[in-house]
Amino acid sequence: MLHLASRKVGSGLLSRIRANVFENVICRKISTSSRKQAVMPAWVIDRYGNNSMLRFTKNSMFPIIYYPNEVMIKVHASSLNPIDISMRNGYGAAALKMKRDPLHIKAAGSEFPLILGRDVSGVVMETGLDVSYFKPGDEVWAAVPPWKQGTLAEFVVASANEVAHKPKALSHSQAAALPYVALTTWSALVNNGGLKKDNCKGKRVLIFGGSGGIGTFAIQLLKAWGAHVTTTCSENAFSFLKDLGVDHVINYKAQSLEKQLKDLETFDFILDNVGGQTEGWALSLLKPWSGATFITLVTPFMINTDRLGIANGIAKSGITLGSKILKHLSQGIHYRWAIFTPSGPTLDKVTELVDEGKIRPVVEQVFSFSEVPKAFLKMEGGHARGKTVIDRSKECL
Incomplete structure (x- = not known):
């Protein structure tokens, strides 16, 4: 019961007021050194197309917690899925654009520059006012929905309902292979x-x-x-x-x-x-x-x-x-x-299976953050034997 209650989302006028207050507070509170620049390293695309569309930047917009049920995660590892290839090529652009929240994408309504990547394993940096199940420093994992900015970046913001505590037995690279x-x-x-x-x-x-x-x-x-x-x-x-x-x-x-x-x-x-x-x-x-x-x-x-x-x-x-x-x-x-459905509570059930030794991640290959384009090419080659993982701890760009 604690688990479900702690993921409860604020609603109505009070929630919106709290969200506005929280935005003002968080802008002063989060990572002072990062906030000075208000940017972060990320792999983005500026338009849909082939692998040449992938662009590394150190100046991607730093994500902000806008809603009281959100969590900011420092990404330690992520992984690629076939949907990342498809989204790079423009698959689902119409439906996903309709679903996207302009506060998190861009007020102008454009999804670009768009960060791909759905899986994340990392550490909680900040939490919204309504989040009590997580606290800064917690190791967590999640699969971020395709209508949100993705995880091929230094930080990502997700709903607390999409996040769960990472299995303790798994490294971040191993954990990133499972959520999506x-x-x-x-x-x-x-x-x-x-x-x-x-x-x-x-x-x-x-x-x-x-x-x-x-x-x-x-x-x-x-x-x-x-x-x-x-x-x-x-x-x-x-x-x-x-x-x-x-x-x-x-x-x-x-x-x-x-x-x-x-x-x-x-x-x-x-x-x-x-x-x-x-x-x-x-x-x-x-x-x-x-x-x-x-x-x-x-x-x-x-x-x-x-x-x-x-x-x-x-x-x-x-x-x-x-x-x-x-x-x-x-x-x-x-x-x-059937389609992907984000769910922190379901990931909690997966964690139990991992802890019982009944589920283990299957990682085929691990790439560094600088090798994201190579990882995409590897995915496009097909014949997968498990997951392709991006480990941010391997280097700093």
């Missing part, structure tokens, strides 16, 4: 798929794309809860995934993936982390009329809003999802879309 993939996976399996520790034992689960960040977290979570897990990957990832506890690995390059999977016993649950043409036949792998579930993380929502505008994009996405739900429900199968 953990919350995306939790949204798919738990919030939308209805899986939990009490109902997962013995379920046959298929994961399309098991070797990346989401796949490796999903495998560990499902195995911790007693599921039988099958996943797809290339042959050189077999031993890596077996080490995470996978029961059956399918080489999607060896022969027809559809044929290989149809030769197996049917599944209770499918997590689609790949998209493409797979969905056209994958639902036939589920047990019919058994309440089986298909969850995809590859949805057309952002593409629709980018192409058609907010109103028409939302309408088209709603029609598409509704028609698929009805179509598959007529066959006794639950069809769902």
Whole structure:
């Protein structure tokens, strides 16, 4: 109860008054040496495009706590996710711009210069007036939503509801590998798929794309809860995934993936982390009329809003999802879309699993802060075996 109460957000006129007072106080209080310059080092983009758009600056606007439920974090480590590549290219610009808070982005309404990066592990520097669960000096982790300025910087501001205490057993580099993939996976399996520790034992689960960040977290979570897990990957990832506890690995390059999977016993649950043409036949792998579930993380929502505008994009996405739900429900199968959902309380649950030794971060490669463009190029190369991490402690630029 303390945890939930301490994340409570102020509201109404009183909250706005407190926020204004707090802004005046905090401008005098935060890091005097940093505040003199009112800037910080960061990697930004000034327009959407390829990797050449990434620009290092020592003069990025220093973030400010505007609301009484916010926390300022000094970034020790962050990590990259596929969404960072997509956002650099302009994916979701229309929907995200609508969601962005002008106080945190720019009063003029432009998102540029935009800081990418969603994951953060670091130390609390300052807290808003309504925050009691965290205090300066606490080691924390979070996944910052894509409509906010990101974590490829010296400092980042997040809602206290998005932040949790970092697992003590993990270094900052290890911790930074987990939040975004953990919350995306939790949204798919738990919030939308209805899986939990009490109902997962013995379920046959298929994961399309098991070797990346989401796949490796999903495998560990499902195995911790007693599921039988099958996943797809290339042959050189077999031993890596077996080490995470996978029961059956399918080489999607060896022969027809559809044929290989149809030769197996049917599944209770499918997590689609790949998209493409797979969905056209994958639902036939589920047990019919058994309440089986298909969850995809590859949805057309952002593409629709980018192409058609907010109103028409939302309408088209709603029609598409509704028609698929009805179509598959007529066959006794639950069809769902899932997206990343920021949540500090969920990260607290992940911390418990980490502390119990049931979840461990899977870090493929660590880059220094000066190597952010190289890290992006590595991500674009595909064939991930875990997460790509940016460690700010390696150097100072």
